[in-house]
Amino acid sequence: MNHKPGLFISFEGGEGSGKSTQIRCLEKWFRDQGKDVVVTREPGGSPGAEEIRNLLLTGDPGRWDAVTEALLMFASRRDHVERTIRPALANGKVVLCDRFADSSVAYQGYGHGLGADYIRNLWKLAIGDFKPDLTLIFDLPIELGLERAGTRFANVSAAEDRFERMGLEFHQRLRDGFKEIAGNQKDRCKVIDASGDLETVTERVVSVVQGHLAGQGG
Numbered sequence: 190m191n192h193k194p195g196l197f198i199s200f201e202g203g204e205g206s207g208k209s210t211q212i213r214c215l216e217k218w219f220r221d222q223g224k225d226v227v228v229t230r231e232p233g234g235s236p237g238a239e240e241i242r243n244l245l246l247t248g249d250p251g252r253w254d255a256v257t258e259a260l261l262m263f264a265s266r267r268d269h270v271e272r273t274i275r276p277a278l279a280n281g282k283v284v285l286c287d288r289f290a291d292s293s294v295a296y297q298g299y300g301h302g303l304g305a306d307y308i309r310n311l312w313k314l315a316i317g318d319f320k321p322d323l324t325l326i327f328d329l330p331i332e333l334g335l336e337r338a339g340t341r342f343a344n345v346s347a348a349e350d351r352f353e354r355m356g357l358e359f360h361q362r363l364r365d366g367f368k369e370i371a372g373n374q375k376d377r378c379k380v381i382d383a384s385g386d387l388e389t390v391t392e393r394v395v396s397v398v399q400g401h402l403a404g405q406g407g
């Protein structure tokens with residue numbers, strides 16, 4: 190695989206899909222097996238990328254046009270890859286990342302209409318062929334996801350809600366986009382049915398990860 194000795198897994202999906210909770214469950218699963226795990230997120234994940242995150246997630250929904258937003262995403266991603274992810278993988282760690290470049294394809298490519306090819310070109314320019322070993326795409330009907338996210342944001346983080354406020358059609362395009370991404374890259378991307386309770390979804394996640402590891406010979 191391209192990242193040996195480490196393992197790079199990204200978690201993708203729309204709002205309120207529960208992926209952040211599932212990351213913590215998978216972190217525990219790996220730690221219980223004695224693995225070193227780094228949990229990180231995008232946008233963000235390194236000091237510079239976290240500063241860019243603040244620019245991206247606060248303020249008016251129209252604060253950035255789609256191209257600027259995409260460029261900021263990839264600026265933060267490059268910093269994150271070079272300073273956090275690659276060094277961890279080189280040390281043999283498991284890296285669990287809450288969103289990665291497929292989010293740019295879905296949000297900026299499909300959601301904001303820049304197109305998947307445009308984003309894949311930026312991907313190549315910014316970080317070359319670098320990609321996760323495995324990508325878990327959490328899928329949920331959008332009404333349910335936004336309802337979950339709404340509850341969460343009402344309680345937790347009122348400020349970082351720029352993307353949650355973008356409207357139903359946008360979120361439908363996202364969901365369709367993620368499905369297309371998964372359909373085009375069946376080896377790397379696995380869709381996880383995110384409906385159901387926490388334990389059920391965790392079982393689905395673990396089974397997909399075990400399948401991946403078995404395919405890698407360990």
Ligand code: TYD
Nearest residue numbers: 204231232262288289292293296297349352
């Ligand atoms: P975050 O608060 O981390 O939310 P979530 O729990 O949904 O991951 O916010 C990240 C937001 O940024 C999220 O709405 C998706 C968006 N985003 C993009 O539009 N493009 C990207 O490339 C990434 C990484 C995130």
